[in-house]
Amino acid sequence: MTDSLSFKSPPFPVTLPVYQGPLDLLLQLIEREELDITKIALAQVTDQYLAHVRAMERQNLQDIADFLIIAARLLLIKSEALLPRPPERAPGEEDPGDELARQLILYKKYKEIAAALHEREAAGLRTFLRTAAPPKLEAKLDLSNLTTADLWAAVTRALSLMPDAPSVSSVVAPPKITIRDKIKRIQHALRVEGRARFFDLLHEATTRVEIVVTFLAVLELVKQRRVVAAQGKVFGDIVIEPVGDWINDDSIRIYSEMESNGEETDSAATPEPPTPA
Structure with missing residues (x-):
């Protein structure tokens, strides 16, 4: 110096x-x-x-x-x-002056944005005025002189304009859906694809009953240890894979049908299910 x-x-x-x-x-x-x-x-x-x-x-x-x-x-x-010296700050401690300056800068930006929004509101940028005159409301229909006979005549005239419904000679019964039919459907899918997905099996289902029967068919095959079923997440699709070579066997015994028909279901009369490979 x-x-x-x-x-x-x-x-x-x-x-x-x-x-x-x-x-x-x-x-x-x-x-x-x-x-x-x-x-x-x-x-x-x-x-x-x-x-x-x-x-x-x-x-x-x-x-x-x-x-x-x-x-x-x-x-x-x-x-x-x-003059007294300011206390030494710890490593990494922020300077209060810098923090105050940053807060003042943010406050300035806040005030500027608030002023800009106020100007937009004052200019009416979010106001949309109606350009056309409001539609005129039609006068209410006067029903004070209407009688019951007038209403009956109007209903009769409306019904006379409707075509006659064809006569029903017989009642068509809904198709019968069995577990065996759904098992055959699962067999076909396993033969073609090697595995089956439950959601794909429901593509042809048109009623809730058919969906339930399809699910019972899967449970029946799992019970007999002819398939293994895996579900990755709750309410997710179910992947079905065969166990053994039974998919070409059309003589599958369904235990629920045997019990309903009164057939013997003891161990001597019922063949053992295939052992998983």
């Missing part, structure tokens, strides 16, 4: 209780912490220099500028020594 100062006139001497000598040397001693700045009265230094300037026959502006630099440096050092 003091190396760049070059007094053209002889160095200005300073006389203080703790120091006597050139002003630039005083600054060097203070910067090297060889002299306590708090014991230096800067007001005395300033008064002595002003008296020195008044006594000069010819004032040198460069010397005055150099003195101002030294005086400013001394004032900065003393202010740092006298």
